[in-house]
Structures are given as C-alpha cells and as structure tokens.
Amino acid sequence: KAGVTQTPRYLIKTRGQQVTLSCSPISGHRSVSWYQQTPGQGLQFLFEYFSETQRNKGNFPGRFSGRQFSNSRSEMNVSTLELGDSALYLCASSVGLAGQLDTQYFGPGTRLTVL
Amino acid sequence: QKEVEQDPGPLSVPEGAIVSLNCTYSNSAFQYFMWYRQYSRKGPELLMYTYSSGNKEDGRFTAQVDKSSKYISLFIRDSQPSDSATYLCAMSRQGGNQFYFGTGTSLTVIP
Numbered sequence: 001k002a003g004v005t006q007t008p009r010y011l012i013k014t015r016g017q018q019v020t021l022s023c024s025p026i027s028g029h030r031s032v033s034w035y036q037q038t039p040g041q042g043l044q045f046l047f048e049y050f051s052e053t054q055r056n057k058g059n060f061p062g063r064f065s066g067r068q069f070s071n072s073r074s075e076m077n078v079s080t081l082e083l084g085d086s087a088l089y090l091c092a093s094s095v096g097l098a099g100q101l102d103t104q105y106f107g108p109g110t111r112l113t114v115l
Numbered sequence: 116q117k118e119v120e121q122d123p124g125p126l127s128v129p130e131g132a133i134v135s136l137n138c139t140y141s142n143s144a145f146q147y148f149m150w151y152r153q154y155s156r157k158g159p160e161l162l163m164y165t166y167s168s169g170n171k172e173d174g175r176f177t178a179q180v181d182k183s184s185k186y187i188s189l190f191i192r193d194s195q196p197s198d199s200a201t202y203l204c205a206m207s208r209q210g211g212n213q214f215y216f217g218t219g220t221s222l223t224v225i226p
Contacts, residue, residue: 004158033212042121042218043159043203056213090158094212101147101166102212106158 002027004093004107012113018079021110025072025093031055032074033104034066037088049074050096078112086114118142121204121217130226134191138204138217141185145215147207148180150189152200153219159203162189194224 005024013019025032033056034046045058049068068074072093078085088111092104121138128134136150147166151159165171168182177190187206191198204217 031212035216040218043205043216045213045215048212092158092212096212099209101149101164101207103161103164104212104214106151106160108156108158 004091004105006089006091006107006110008110009108010111010113012115013081014115015081015083017081018077019081019112021076021078021089021091021112023074023076023091023093023107025074025091026105029093029095029105030072031094031096031102032068032072033092033094034074034076035090035092036060037090037109038086043090046076081114083114086112088112118215119204119206119217122220123218125221125223127223127225128194130194130196130224132194132224134194134198134222134224136189136191136202136204136220136222138187139185140187140206140215142206142208142215143182143185144208145206146209148178148187149205149207149214150176150178151203151205151216153203154200162202196224196226199223 031050033048035043048056052068063079066076088109090109091107094102094104149164150162153159171178175192179188201219203219205214
C-alpha cells in the first residue's frame with residue numbers, strides 16, 4: 001500500500017506571496033490532517049478534513065486554509081506569507097474513526113522557507 | 116502553559132544503553148498516549164500507544180503511563196545507532212485523531 005505523499009518537498013517563497021501544498025492520503029483513508037512543525041513549537045495542528053468537510057481546526061490565522069477533494073486528496077494554502085511561516089508542513093492521513101484511536105500516518109512533509 | 120511538555124534534549128548515549136524519554140501533561144482528560152519516531156527529513160511514524168494507565172512492551176521498547184502524576188515515559192533497551200531520531204509524545208482525549216504533541220526529544224546513539 002502506498003504511503004502518504006506530499007508535493008512539493010521543498011519550497012522557497014518571499015514575504016507576501018501565497019503558496020499551495022498538496023497531500024495524497026493512503027488509499028481508503030478519508031481523513032487528512034495538516035500540521036506545522038517548527039523547532040520551538042513542535043507539531044501544531046492546523047486543521048482536519050474528513051469527506052471534503054473541515055471537521056476540526058487549530059488556532060491559526062485565516063491566512064491558512066485548506067480543502068479536500070472527492071478522492072480525499074487535500075491542499076493547504078497559505079496567503080500573504082510571513083517569515084514566521086517558515087516550517088515543515090506535515091500531512092497525516094487516517095481512516096477517520098471517532099471514539100477510538102484513529103492512527104495517523106504522516107507524509108514526509110513540505111519544507112517551506114519564506115525569505 | 117503548553118498541554119504537553121517534553122524535554123527537547125539533545126540526548127546522546129552509547130550503543131547498548133537504556134534510554135528514558137519523558138513527557139508531562141496538564142489535561143487529565145487525555146486517555147490515549149502515543150510515541151512517534153521521526154528520522155531526519157521524514158515524517159513521524161507511530162511506534163506504540165497505550166490506553167489509560169499502565170505499561171506496554173514491544174520488543175526493545177516499553178511505554179509507561181502514570182495518570183496520577185500526568186507523566187509518560189518511553190524506555191529503549193539495548194539502544195542501537197538506528198534508534199537515533201527525534202521522539203515525539205502525543206496524546207488524545209477521546210480517540211479520533213485530535214492529537215496534542217510534545218516538541219520532541221532528539222536522541223543520538225553513538226556506536
């Protein structure tokens with residue numbers, strides 16, 4: 001079974017630009033979660049999509065948005081980039097269970113650098 | 116205060132040593148406790164998880180949860196250079212996939 005794939009793996013942007021990151025989950029998984037990972041803050045939850053609907057959201061500004069398509073692939077968009085947005089963005093896919101542990105499988109991440 | 120605290124290290128040990136990695140947390144509602152391992156330039160991968168209190172063993176790895184102290188540990192016996200990675204603890208209140216992660220502890224096992 002293929003794992004979670006993320007594209008691109010590396011991105012360099014300048015302040016004020018916008019960026020779109022893509023995630024393809026494991027086949028059969030309906031939930032996709034996005035995380036921002038930085039050395040000081042660790043993994044911080046951005047949002048989760050399940051069956052094309054945002055099911056949960058973390059405490060990030062509205063510049064961070066996402067969507068999920070009918071094939072469960074997901075995109076994350078960051079508008080008006082700031083230097084502090086430089087981070088590793090991780091996507092995690094899971095079946096989408098509730099009430100019991102829903103194991104998340106992570107992709108390799110997209111390393112975003114904002115200059 | 117963060118809900119999950121983890122000493123970032125770095126931790127450096129000789130091959131064969133016993134490694135102890137720890138996290139503390141503040142939310143008593145956490146019921147699932149997980150340990151992830153993250154190699155450089157890779158995403159985290161789930162090592163093991165426990166539900167509620169107690170111990171769980173998987174090969175050289177043992178996870179312990181002490182809910183009364185809000186403290187969890189991961190022990191690695193007979194550590195190997197291939198164990199060199201960042202170890203992240205994660206917790207969940209009621210299952211599902213809303214996880215709260217620690218910042219990770221960087222471990223290097225020296226041959």
